[in-house]
Amino acid sequence: MSMKEKYALTDEGAKNVRLGAFWTVVVNIVAMFGVGFFFILMDQLVRALTQGEPLPDMLPYAIGLVVFAIVLWTAHWFQYDYTYGKTYRESGKQRIGLAERLRELPLSFFGKRDLADLTETIMTDATTMEHVYSHVLPYLYGTCISTGIVAACLLVFNWQLALAALWSVPVAFATLFWSRRFSAPLMRKTRSHALDMTENTQEMLECVREIRATNQVDAYLGQADSLIDRHEKSLFKSEVGMGIPVQFTQVIMRFGIATTILAGSLMLADGSIGFMVMFGFLLVVSRIYAPFDQSMLMLAELFMATEVAAPRMKALYDEPVATGSKTFKPCGYDVTFEDVTFSYGDGDEPVVSNVSFVASEGEVTALVGPSGSGKSTLTKLAARFWDADSGRVLVDGVDVTTIDPETLLKDYSVVFQDVLLFDDTVMGNIRLGRRDATDEEVLAAAKAAMCDDFVRKLPQGYDTMIGENGSKLSGGERQRISIARALLKGSPIVLLDEATASLDVENESQVQQALSNLLAGKTVIVIAHRMRTVMSADKIVVLDEGRVVEEGSPDNLLAENGLFARMVNLQGQSSAWTL
Numbered sequence: 001m002s003m004k005e006k007y008a009l010t011d012e013g014a015k016n017v018r019l020g021a022f023w024t025v026v027v028n029i030v031a032m033f034g035v036g037f038f039f040i041l042m043d044q045l046v047r048a049l050t051q052g053e054p055l056p057d058m059l060p061y062a063i064g065l066v067v068f069a070i071v072l073w074t075a076h077w078f079q080y081d082y083t084y085g086k087t088y089r090e091s092g093k094q095r096i097g098l099a100e101r102l103r104e105l106p107l108s109f110f111g112k113r114d115l116a117d118l119t120e121t122i123m124t125d126a127t128t129m130e131h132v133y134s135h136v137l138p139y140l141y142g143t144c145i146s147t148g149i150v151a152a153c154l155l156v157f158n159w160q161l162a163l164a165a166l167w168s169v170p171v172a173f174a175t176l177f178w179s180r181r182f183s184a185p186l187m188r189k190t191r192s193h194a195l196d197m198t199e200n201t202q203e204m205l206e207c208v209r210e211i212r213a214t215n216q217v218d219a220y221l222g223q224a225d226s227l228i229d230r231h232e233k234s235l236f237k238s239e240v241g242m243g244i245p246v247q248f249t250q251v252i253m254r255f256g257i258a259t260t261i262l263a264g265s266l267m268l269a270d271g272s273i274g275f276m277v278m279f280g281f282l283l284v285v286s287r288i289y290a291p292f293d294q295s296m297l298m299l300a301e302l303f304m305a306t307e308v309a310a311p312r313m314k315a316l317y318d319e320p321v322a323t324g325s326k327t328f329k330p331c332g333y334d335v336t337f338e339d340v341t342f343s344y345g346d347g348d349e350p351v352v353s354n355v356s357f358v359a360s361e362g363e364v365t366a367l368v369g370p371s372g373s374g375k376s377t378l379t380k381l382a383a384r385f386w387d388a389d390s391g392r393v394l395v396d397g398v399d400v401t402t403i404d405p406e407t408l409l410k411d412y413s414v415v416f417q418d419v420l421l422f423d424d425t426v427m428g429n430i431r432l433g434r435r436d437a438t439d440e441e442v443l444a445a446a447k448a449a450m451c452d453d454f455v456r457k458l459p460q461g462y463d464t465m466i467g468e469n470g471s472k473l474s475g476g477e478r479q480r481i482s483i484a485r486a487l488l489k490g491s492p493i494v495l496l497d498e499a500t501a502s503l504d505v506e507n508e509s510q511v512q513q514a515l516s517n518l519l520a521g522k523t524v525i526v527i528a529h530r531m532r533t534v535m536s537a538d539k540i541v542v543l544d545e546g547r548v549v550e551e552g553s554p555d556n557l558l559a560e561n562g563l564f565a566r567m568v569n570l571q572g573q574s575s576a577w578t579l
């Protein structure tokens with residue numbers, strides 16, 4: 001596997017890691033030259049002291065020292081730039097790349113993946129990789145290469161002493177990599193326990209009202225406690241599981257010094273090497289192990305990155321994206337379902353089967369049917385939030401799966417039951433419908449959606465911050481803001497999930513008024529909850545267990561006296577169409 005794939009790097013990132021490794025090699029080799037320089041000076045001094053030779057001229061050494069310092073500083077500067085400066089840029093690109101990827105992924109992906117898990121990938125995994133790019137990879141690769149070069153020189157110089165000095169490096173690394181089979185599962189477990197902890201905290205914060213209302217606070221806190229304990233224990237085990245092999249391999253490596261002294265002493269005794277050769281070897285050997293000490297400590301992080309973080313990031317990159325034509329200029333906006341079958345998971349039972357109907361432009365098509373019959377699913381398929389398993393959804397005869405989702409959604413206004421607002425001003429929330437809308441256009445949409453009266457009563461009117469998900473507004477007010485947003489967008493296809501649960505009578509008639517402004521002249525597919533909407537629809541599609549069981553105008557369906565007629569009779573004069 002290439003470095004790029006293994007560490008989820010971009011092309012430029014892989015290039016910078018290589019250059020970082022190159023400059024690390026230069027730094028290590030230049031540092032070795034320093035050792036050689038010191039060795040030659042020592043040799044001359046020893047000879048002067050023991051054999052009466054004249055003391056060496058110090059000027060070339062002084063000049064050499066200055067040159068050495070300049071070269072080392074320059075090499076360090078490049079190493080620093082490539083390892084820290086440029087690789088941090090790589091991490092920035094990774095994060096932007098992940099965000100771009102999320103943008104390209106089909107919306108169905110977000111339904112399948114746990115959001116806490118996704119947040120962990122973007123925040124924690126990206127941070128782990130950032131540290132690995134900057135602190136570990138160039139340094140580790142560079143050290144291995146420079147050690148290889150020095151080892152080759154030592155082997156040429158004196159292979160017996162070189163073997164005595166260097167055997168410990170491969171043995172130490174082999175031990176460390178072998179220990180990975182034990183430490184890797186521990187790391188994966190720690191990561192998954194950390195994830196459970198995050199999910200629990202996120203759920204606790206999101207559902208704090210429900211938890212309090214159902215007196216579940218103690219139970220939730222108890223669960224959080226046990227998850228934290230479990231994570232702490234697995235973290236301890238994985239630290240020990242990694243720490244012991246790292247310490248052990250550092251000790252193994254130090255045995256190289258002992259064997260160099262032993263072999264060197266024997267060779268010195270039988271006269272096959274001189275004292276200075278032995279001294280030189282010891283100098284080099286003591287330098288060789290130093291960079292590895294640091295690398296070994298980083299290996300834990302590297303293993304974590306290759307075992308957990310990089311695969312998780314790569315998995316996100318490998319997710320199939322929803323693609324399609326970036327231009328879509330239809331002449332009309334009929335939405336046609338053609339024998340559509342769909343299930344949420346591979347191999348699951350279909351939730352809609354062989355559905356065919358046309359929602360015509362300028363008409364309101366109401367989807368009715370019991371809870372779970374597939375009404376919301378059909379609206380999601382219409383907007384390509386999911387792609388059908390078989391059959392086709394067409395807009396003006398064009399299969400939606402051939403159109404890029406972002407391009408397609410420009411033609412859709414969506415008002416769902418669970419309105420989502422941002423912690424922004426009223427103005428900002430409505431303007432999300434169309435970013436370039438003028439203030440006047442936003443106000444006109446707000447008026448048409450019957451928002452104006454309540455917004456003007458807010459402390460700062462349209463500039464009032466409405467809290468997270470509009471927490472400072474009532475359910476009906478939130479819904480009218482989402483309708484204003486859809487009105488401002490003014491798309492030719494409207495998908496609407498009516499909801500009445502949170503609305504009082506006055507609110508309901510205001511929302512109804514807002515809706516009729518939104519729907520005029522559009523292709524409307526509505527999940528109808530109000531009797532009035534159902535009876536005034538141009539077409540009704542009755543669903544049961546994911547199949548279309550009846551289809552036609554309200555009058556015709558009533559006349560047919562089938563399921564729809566029975567449901568209407570059951571509902572009586574109730575204003576809410578709750579089945």
Ligand SMILES: Nc1ncnc2c1ncn2[C@@H]1O[C@H](COP(=O)(O)OP(=O)(O)OP(=O)(O)O)[C@@H](O)[C@H]1O
Binds near residue numbers: 344345369371374375
């Ligand atoms: N994201 C999902 N993953 C798996 N199954 C799902 C998902 N969303 C819905 N379902 C299942 O698909 C079926 C149809 O659901 P859908 O929401 O389309 O029904 P509905 O008619 O809109 O129901 P309701 O009127 O209660 O909102 C249900 O059995 C539901 O459990």
